[in-house]
Amino acid sequence: MTRPQLSPTPRSTIKRGKKRAVTDRAVLESILDAGLICHLSVVIDGSPVVLPTGYGRDGDTLYIHGSSGALSLRSALENEICVAVTLLDGIVYARSVFHFSANYRSAVIHGPARLVESPEERLHGLRVLTEHMAPGSWEHSRQPNAKELAKTTVLALSLEEAAVKVRSGGPGDEPEDISDDVAWAGVLPLTQQWSAPVPSDDLSSGWEIPAHVMDRYASRG
């Protein structure tokens, strides 16, 4: 399957660490699908504010949401926003301090946020968000009522302007440090794992842990 390449603008063209830049849209999508939270940055009174939040992807659209009263979401509609999703895969131990690094996959998306207004797309965006955060939960759990929908703002961000960086493998040490054998060099890999589901204290005794939760736990990552 061939996929369109990312089309970086001057802003999303990666200037530092070009060898780590990736222009394959499938890699962008895989990073967004593997991440659980994003860091959303907005400008408030001329200064940047960055906050962790949930998200979901449907095709070329990223959905984020929040309380309708949240200053960060209101500010997101006044300026462009930036969203980063980062997966940290390990720490790279080099022979020299200068070449210490991290193995990671990151996606940084720029653009204007669009306020999702139609009831259909609002529900769709919330479904995408919920299914990203907790697959299988939209059908299993009670879906939002009118009062809850009124309290929720849904924003959409196009994936058109995105920069993807991937670093993997060992350190890029200086030749003289390698030949002088000055220090140990290698990678300490880092992984995320689910632990066993913990039923809520107030859950009635009749429940087994549902398949959509057990399957995710069993996937271990």
Add this chain to the structure above:
Amino acid sequence: MTRPQLSPTPRSTIKRGKKRAVTDRAVLESILDAGLICHLSVVIDGSPVVLPTGYGRDGDTLYIHGSSGALSLRSALENEICVAVTLLDGIVYARSVFHFSANYRSAVIHGPARLVESPEERLHGLRVLTEHMAPGSWEHSRQPNAKELAKTTVLALSLEEAAVKVRSGGPGDEPEDISDDVAWAGVLPLTQQWSAPVPSDDLSSGWEIPAHVMDRYASRG
């Protein structure tokens, strides 16, 4: 031990989710010490840019660094910056989609970045950064030479203006959803773990994995 409380300014006063706000400076420090990367946000041409990067903490100072040519670091000196460190501890499955959440610990720090200029503090900042990223490595590995130092910009950010949020435990469902027993509810915890160290392909055969790397791996988190 009593610690000074965080003193939020209007900007760092948490407006959404107040019950999750924490004002204990020891919690701020524990989050920063447990995290591995931060998300740095700067304003470039009026728009926010957020990037993952390393950091280190010494007392009330956070150090970040990067290539001296990096636009993001130059921009960091022209406006205030914002840094977030987020630890994701699990996904909270609620009876209603509206109450799905995440368990997490987050610190968001605002302020002007200070360019570290004295040679002594530059080295100190890089040591703090290296020891945060890879404890024990400053003494083990080759320390930076003049050429490497010239290529590196070190910034300092005061922890004075910080907002800390912690969420833990099960979902906060509506009473009627609980009594109607509409869905499973609980937490799927998430943890990060080190995997076994992977020596670099070009490492000479004489090396055992050093204690500072093995100890970190053995700590498992």
